[in-house]
Amino acid sequence: MNKHKRVTSYDVAKVAGVSQSAVSRAFQTGRSVSDKTREKVLATANELGYKPNAIARMLITKRSGMVAVISSSRVNLVYPEVLSLLNERLSEKNERVLLFNLDDAAGLDDILEHIWTFQVDGVIALAAHFDHKSINKFKQHQIPVVLYNRRVAGHSASSVCCNHEQGIFELVDILHDFGHKDYLVLAGPEDSDVAQERCELAIKALTDKGINDVPVACGDFSYQSGRQAFSNYMASHSAPTAVVCSNDTMAIGVIDEARENCGLRVPEDLSVVGFDGVNAVFWHSYQLTTVKQPIEQMTKAAVDILVEQIAAPDNPAQLRVWSGALVQGKTVGPVRN
Amino acid sequence: MNKHKRVTSYDVAKVAGVSQSAVSRAFQTGRSVSDKTREKVLATANELGYKPNAIARMLITKRSGMVAVISSSRVNLVYPEVLSLLNERLSEKNERVLLFNLDDAAGLDDILEHIWTFQVDGVIALAAHFDHKSINKFKQHQIPVVLYNRRVAGHSASSVCCNHEQGIFELVDILHDFGHKDYLVLAGPEDSDVAQERCELAIKALTDKGINDVPVACGDFSYQSGRQAFSNYMASHSAPTAVVCSNDTMAIGVIDEARENCGLRVPEDLSVVGFDGVNAVFWHSYQLTTVKQPIEQMTKAAVDILVEQIAAPDNPAQLRVWSGALVQGKTVGPVRN
DNA sequence: TTGTACGCGTTATCAG
DNA sequence: CTGATAACGCGTACAA
Numbered sequence: 001m002n003k004h005k006r007v008t009s010y011d012v013a014k015v016a017g018v019s020q021s022a023v024s025r026a027f028q029t030g031r032s033v034s035d036k037t038r039e040k041v042l043a044t045a046n047e048l049g050y051k052p053n054a055i056a057r058m059l060i061t062k063r064s065g066m067v068a069v070i071s072s073s074r075v076n077l078v079y080p081e082v083l084s085l086l087n088e089r090l091s092e093k094n095e096r097v098l099l100f101n102l103d104d105a106a107g108l109d110d111i112l113e114h115i116w117t118f119q120v121d122g123v124i125a126l127a128a129h130f131d132h133k134s135i136n137k138f139k140q141h142q143i144p145v146v147l148y149n150r151r152v153a154g155h156s157a158s159s160v161c162c163n164h165e166q167g168i169f170e171l172v173d174i175l176h177d178f179g180h181k182d183y184l185v186l187a188g189p190e191d192s193d194v195a196q197e198r199c200e201l202a203i204k205a206l207t208d209k210g211i212n213d214v215p216v217a218c219g220d221f222s223y224q225s226g227r228q229a230f231s232n233y234m235a236s237h238s239a240p241t242a243v244v245c246s247n248d249t250m251a252i253g254v255i256d257e258a259r260e261n262c263g264l265r266v267p268e269d270l271s272v273v274g275f276d277g278v279n280a281v282f283w284h285s286y287q288l289t290t291v292k293q294p295i296e297q298m299t300k301a302a303v304d305i306l307v308e309q310i311a312a313p314d315n316p317a318q319l320r321v322w323s324g325a326l327v328q329g330k331t332v333g334p335v336r337n
Numbered sequence: 338m339n340k341h342k343r344v345t346s347y348d349v350a351k352v353a354g355v356s357q358s359a360v361s362r363a364f365q366t367g368r369s370v371s372d373k374t375r376e377k378v379l380a381t382a383n384e385l386g387y388k389p390n391a392i393a394r395m396l397i398t399k400r401s402g403m404v405a406v407i408s409s410s411r412v413n414l415v416y417p418e419v420l421s422l423l424n425e426r427l428s429e430k431n432e433r434v435l436l437f438n439l440d441d442a443a444g445l446d447d448i449l450e451h452i453w454t455f456q457v458d459g460v461i462a463l464a465a466h467f468d469h470k471s472i473n474k475f476k477q478h479q480i481p482v483v484l485y486n487r488r489v490a491g492h493s494a495s496s497v498c499c500n501h502e503q504g505i506f507e508l509v510d511i512l513h514d515f516g517h518k519d520y521l522v523l524a525g526p527e528d529s530d531v532a533q534e535r536c537e538l539a540i541k542a543l544t545d546k547g548i549n550d551v552p553v554a555c556g557d558f559s560y561q562s563g564r565q566a567f568s569n570y571m572a573s574h575s576a577p578t579a580v581v582c583s584n585d586t587m588a589i590g591v592i593d594e595a596r597e598n599c600g601l602r603v604p605e606d607l608s609v610v611g612f613d614g615v616n617a618v619f620w621h622s623y624q625l626t627t628v629k630q631p632i633e634q635m636t637k638a639a640v641d642i643l644v645e646q647i648a649a650p651d652n653p654a655q656l657r658v659w660s661g662a663l664v665q666g667k668t669v670g671p672v673r674n
Numbered sequence: 675t676t677g678t679a680c681g682c683g684t685t686a687t688c689a690g
Numbered sequence: 691c692t693g694a695t696a697a698c699g700c701g702t703a704c705a706a
Contacts, residue, residue, distance in 0.1 A: 008699055019677045024701060032675055054454040055401065056699035058392045059682045066435070073421045080417030084410045087438050096451070098403070099434040101424050114433070117391040223620060256621035283560060284593035285622035345683060356693045361685060369691055393683035396698045677706080687696080 007050040016044040027052050058119060066098045067306065068120040070111065070127045073101055078247075078276045079126060082148070082295055086124060089303035095121060102127040105191070108134060116141055122306045124148060129191060132156070144309035146302045149194055149293075151319070158309065158317045160302045164194070164275075165201050167291035167324035171244065171273045172205035174289070174326075179335040180242040180271060183211060186229055186254065188246040189220045198246045198275060206244075215240075219250045226253025234262050241270060241335045248274035248281050248290055255286060255331060267333030277327055289332040291324035298322060344387040353381040364389050395456060403435045404643065405457040407448065407464045410438055415584075415613045416463060419485070419632055423461060426640035432458060439464040442528070445471060453478055459643045461485060465529040469493070481646035483639045486531055486630075488656070495646065495654045497639045501531070501612075502538050504628035504661035508581065508610045509542035511626070511663075516672040517579040517608060520548060523566055523591065525583040526557045535583045535612060543581075552577075556587045563590020571599055578607060578672045585611035585618050585627055592623060592668060604670030614664055626669040628661035635659060 009023040016023070018037055025031040026041035033041075045051075058064045067090055071079055087097045098120060100111050108129055115123060122144040130150060135157045138145045147159035175183075185202045188195025199216065206214050217233045219225030226249065239262065245251035251274030258264040258272075266272055274281065277292025301320050309315055346360040353360070355374055362368040363378035370378075382388075395401045404427055408416055424434045435457060437448050445466055452460060459481040467487060472494045475482045484496035512520075522539045525532025536553065543551050554570045556562030563586065576599065582588035588611030595601040595609075603609055611618065614629025638657050646652055 006699085010699080020700085021677065021679095021702075022675095024699095025676090028701085034675060037676085051450055051454050053456065053699055055392060055395045055456050056682090057701075059390075059396055059684090059699085060701050062682085064392065069436075073425070080420075083417075084438070087436050088410070091438065096455070097436040099406075099424050099436055101421070101428060113388055114391075117388050118433070119390065119392050223616065252620060260621050279560065280617055283589060284597050343683085347683085357683095358685085358693060358695095359691090361683095362692090365685085371691060374691085389685095390683055393698090394685070396683080396700090397685045399698080675706105678704085680701105680703085682698105682700090684698090685696105686698105687694105689694085690692080 085299040105129040162293040168201045182240045184240040186245040202244045223253040226250030227257040230254045271332040287329040289329035422636040442466040499630040505538040519577040521577040523582040560590040563587030564594040567591045608669040624666040626666035
């Protein structure tokens, strides 16, 4: 009953009365084996509890059946959902997820080496600290990479993105149409490309409307940082009428701080918009006006592209961009006179 | 520049003018190599861009440096936080996370086989569908398992748990002290052990207070299911004065439904308690009264126990239980007369 | 279709 | 301390 030694293909071969290679072939599709032997092999394999050893197979086929997913433990509520979806899609393609955490640029080289030694089939990168040097390393090692919501200059790697520009312009349009003139932009962490991009786009959108010198506060994507940043700003400035936040979680923090400590009603006194469309924004107490990223499509495409590039590494890199969906919540209203 | 062929230890050996085994030894600690050769080997290895191939090492050492984490895509907000912490702790122990999703019992055998073929060093199980049969399979394969918030009868596997009994009794105590007599218990998904346990404990705690025949509604841990369950219940019953929910997310759903569609104020007309202590319960609009699981301690212990059992597989299984921390929010108040 | 023999890249054993 | 040599468990030419 208790199997101390792993059952190998040799064991099966011996019992089934065939050669080891016959066993190997029986477990592969599209190989020349007679139905009779395959049947016999599979039967005794089942009987002995034999499963081909993935590690040995990796060594010879040079495919590990694993995809590295590099993520940050950043407090962005979208990532868990994204990770879960990626895992599902990759499973369908018969690839497992090998998880890597990247919180500071310092750990990057370390992670890269690990990924390389583990011989992963491909990489999906959600993490903040990721530059063209990293991309080049993967290219040198011939490992396909798909960037998620990250475009690296020269886009020598494939990427799937949400169109932040369209989304943020749409949000600013709404605010502008409601007559807002006094804005605050709440940026995310400095080391995050997404955060920087969203912040810059917000400023650009406002400039396009003729609104210049917009003040910028800085948070780290977390709820608390949203509260803190707004609180700090209010301590030394007069209240804006609209806040454009780089993500939903901070937006909710701003709303709570405004309501609780600043005596501001939302949306009567203050309009707030976020970005991402995480589940919590649909909760009744907030009903944030935001842009929802199409994470189902994005994750599916990320996996499809990656699998395609694993199969044909010389295929050109591609970029796919989706528009976000505007979510008309209840945190935006006309400016009061 | 472009390395089409992987650099092996033989390549390094040839260039460094030593044997292949010398190269191998140079990369291991506590092996007999002279400083001089090690230095030379490491230098040329670095020059050639050589890193030992983890796959080949796995094949011979029978240790993969990977731990399987089995999770559900259940809408329980705690899991992302837990997963992230597990990943960090495991990295510190030089183990990678190989991710598996388990949503229905059907996929269990499939996943078990995958885990087995990948020769993981150990398993941490967060998933709902997990019985003693699965545990036995791992035992047969000599793979250490640590259950997270799951106790399987006979506890032949180690587990780390939050003391649900203490937590729920404490919550019920508070409600009882406030004079509540009309309760509703909101259960989680039927196939989740945690959900069932919390539900039964709530009933038991209430029975101890002399409150019998408590009505039970059923959700699936999600916000929407919380709203729906409460809405359904209200359609055919008079309003309870207190709702005990099996997790925080559903509790927030109940609060929103009560406020928005039932004309009930929380906590004036209705008291609501949850369980888990996810970040969102601290948001100002909710401030849910709940019990916070000590996930830092729990994840650390899970990893420590697992690593210990990997090193010494014959060590006895152990169970560690933590009390949850009561979070006094603002969703519980005295019953109105 | 089947079996033989070799190789994947490393660690482990054992003389020297 | 060092170098040859044997595993590890499988896929795959090649010959039969």
